[in-house]
Amino acid sequence: MNSELHVMAVASAGGHWVQLMRxxxxxxxxxxxxxxxxPNFYQVVDQYAESQGEPPPGFHTVVxxxxxxxxxxxxxxxxxxxxxxxxxxxVVLSTGAAPGYFALRIGRLFxxxxxxxxxxxxxEELSMSGQRIGKHADLWxxxxxxxxxxxxxxxxxxxx
Amino acid sequence: xxxxxxxxxxxFDRLAKAVDVxxxxxxxxxxxxxxxxxxxxxxxxxxxxxxxAHVPPAEYEKRIIQADLxxxxxxxxxxxxxxxxxxxxxxxxRRGHLHETRNDHQYTTVxxxxxxxxxxxxxxxxxxxxxxNKALETIVGDTPPHLSPVAxxxxxxxxxxxxxxxxxx
Numbered sequence: 001m002n003s004e005l006h007v008m009a010v011a012s013a014g015g016h017w018v019q020l021m022r023x024x025x026x027x028x029x030x031x032x033x034x035x036x037x038x039p040n041f042y043q044v045v046d047q048y049a050e051s052q053g054e055p056p057p058g059f060h061t062v063v064x065x066x067x068x069x070x071x072x073x074x075x076x077x078x079x080x081x082x083x084x085x086x087x088x089x090x091v092v093l094s095t096g097a098a099p100g101y102f103a104l105r106i107g108r109l110f111x112x113x114x115x116x117x118x119x120x121x122x123x124e125e126l127s128m129s130g131q132r133i134g135k136h137a138d139l140w141x142x143x144x145x146x147x148x149x150x151x152x153x154x155x156x157x158x159x160x
Numbered sequence: 161x162x163x164x165x166x167x168x169x170x171x172f173d174r175l176a177k178a179v180d181v182x183x184x185x186x187x188x189x190x191x192x193x194x195x196x197x198x199x200x201x202x203x204x205x206x207x208x209x210x211x212x213a214h215v216p217p218a219e220y221e222k223r224i225i226q227a228d229l230x231x232x233x234x235x236x237x238x239x240x241x242x243x244x245x246x247x248x249x250x251x252x253x254r255r256g257h258l259h260e261t262r263n264d265h266q267y268t269t270v271x272x273x274x275x276x277x278x279x280x281x282x283x284x285x286x287x288x289x290x291x292x293n294k295a296l297e298t299i300v301g302d303t304p305p306h307l308s309p310v311a312x313x314x315x316x317x318x319x320x321x322x323x324x325x326x327x328x329x
Contacts, residue, residue, distance in 0.1 A: 004327070005323065005324070005326065005327045007323060013168050014167060014168035014169060014235065014237050015167075015168075015235050015236040015237030015238075015240075016237075017237070018236065018237040018240050018241060019236065019237075019240070022240065022309070022310050022311045023310075023311055023315075023316055023319060024310060024316075025310050025311075025313065025316040025317075025320070026316040026317075026319035026320040026323060027320070027323060028320075030323065038217075040216045040217050040218075041217060043217065043218065044217055066169065067262070090326050090327070091323055091326045093319070093323075113326045115319065115322065115323075117319075119236065120236050120269070121235070121236040121265055121266070121269050122265050122269065123265075123268055123269040123271070123272035124265075124268040124269070124272070125265075127265075128262075138322075139319075139322050144272065156314075156315060156318040156319070157311065157312055157314055157315025157318060158311070158312075158315065159240065159311040159315070160240065160243075160307075160311075
């Protein structure tokens, strides 16, 4: 019955994506759509799905943008809106950064549950996106036990 | 082969320079393969090795597998990739006050990483050559353990349970 559950897994290229890949057993056997910023990654998830005997995953890209690139951020945001409107996942999950933040905010407007896993690269304070996403995440996680707080984020483990 | 990689997003001249200086000092026998992000006209140009701007995922993995040693910024992507392939890695953190990244998250996160065979940390360029020499001495005939390609099952199961509990709407 869970084969109907549709998970959208979002991460920008680089360390965020590497961490997302380490979490793949969490959605094994479920329908998954990946959203990232590098089209080359399709090969990676497609080959993995084949090796696991699973159908090819959904895969979409948005433009890469850092926080200083306002126009690119707007394009990235609109890209996420467009993908979300078409795909309507049940759950949106992200390890960061900006595309994941947008995806959780927009996904929630479409009724999805949301999971934020703050990057392991933030050992002394949450990422900027990770701090701001807290009240919009149904599951809000840090990967460092000493950063967990009663009001969130929670610590349930790490990718390392 | 030594694989120098400075990550996906921003240049890191200080590390490229440190490698250049180390080569001047030691004339290593290793070939250097260097991935340096989007070289701008004012970027540092290494004297002792060629660079490429971007390495696609399949080639990146091939280079990692071929490498005797990885030299990298302290990005978790590079660190996790080195660990999963059982490769020794020398890391130097980007610093916020030098505008190498947005804040000091690389510097602070490195301090929290557990010691691990094959992980060598140079806090800055003054430590770099010494750490490189130590790393190359240590790795002769001594392969670091492979990290599992996926996270601990306790963690992925906790996320999975949350996903499955979302199925009743």
